[in-house]
Amino acid sequence: MKNSRSLFEKAKRYIPGGVNSPVRAFGAVDSTPLFISRASGSRIYDVEGREYIDYVSSWGPMILGHSHPDVIRAIKEAAERGTSYGAPTDAEVEMAELITGAIPSIEMVRMVNSGTEAAMSAIRLARGYTNREKIIKFEGCYHGHADSLLVKAGSGVATLGIPGSPGIPKGLAELTITLPFNNIEAVKSAVDMYGGDIACVIIEPVAGNMGVIHPLPAFLEGLREISESHGILLIFDEVITGFRLTYGGFQKIAGIEPDLTCLGKIIGGGLPVGAFGGRRDIMEKLAPGGPVYQAGTLSGNPLAMAAGVATLKILKENADYEDLDWKTNRLCREMKKLFEDKNIPVCINRVGSMFTIFFTQIGPFDFNTAGKSDTKLFGRYFREMLANRINIAPSQFEASFLSFAHTDEDIEKTLNACAKALENM
């Protein structure tokens, strides 16, 4: 029979680190990855047939749970009609209508194949539109692995503790100004110094890639005001938060309209998808109508559009986000109590159905304070939870997610597992 350990050994011979995306390697939690054979609803199964309650959710996309029957049916039906044409389709128009209908600041949208592409293309468009070269990003925010955006980034870069990455030209990295999250004074200073050279400021409006960090009141409003008054485009990277916290973006909850928005994850329903969109006058600068070039052989792929459209329609018609919020709140509240009973100081940062358990007393509000968390202790907790068949993100600096498929019984089981895990710590 296949097992994860031998598959990982074999994988390491042919695939760098044995994985196709670094955080999957479980290095930060002193463990080796589970190889997965299937997933359904709130459950995921490894190649040895063990069942886990899954809070990784493929790192965010699976808000309906795994293998939702309507999504699977849509993919199958689309596949019967062919998997790629390299020509426009009805489904792309439907997708664009759904996205622009849900997020008013997006007047036009372009589909791509990943969140990385979405952020990379949005940055190029912002530079092309403003005719400026510098960009502002925030420490610990992750916007995919494009060169300009990998400076002081979150996600795997934070997990591995590398400040940037070799291979990024110094000249390009110098154009990226990196500031602390939730610090509007730092933004003011940077804009005072470089205002006329700054094309855009890009931000995860709720940070998910240094663990979950909520924006402080007035921080995003401040960004909107400062950017607008200096002709700087404001880009919300809602690759995680898009359709995660409400039907639409976090911008709807915050009441702020960015100039451009990046999407991904949920809008692909589990297939490789990204999108970026925003103000019409900016989007019209894209080729073929405008001079800013951007393209993709598989962009708007029929299978991906089928999965995405099916997902968005279910969310639009049936999703009770309030209930999901309530459920996640209950899970986090009860878990916090279990930790308190054991005198293990933790702070659980939660926004809607995304949360991170930080092993620290003071609630993190930026990358620096998130970094104060005891990652060794997190690793132990992670391994104990996995042994009790609960799959959470294998890094302190990531979010865990609930889906609409998670039941009260799942939460009960998770709390029991958590109590058992803590007994062994």
Ligand SMILES: *Cc1c(COP(=O)(O)O)cnc(C)c1O
């Ligand atoms: C996941 C993520 C990306 C990158 O998306 P990929 O599809 O992995 O390229 C970009 N921005 C944010 C906020 C993300 O969470």
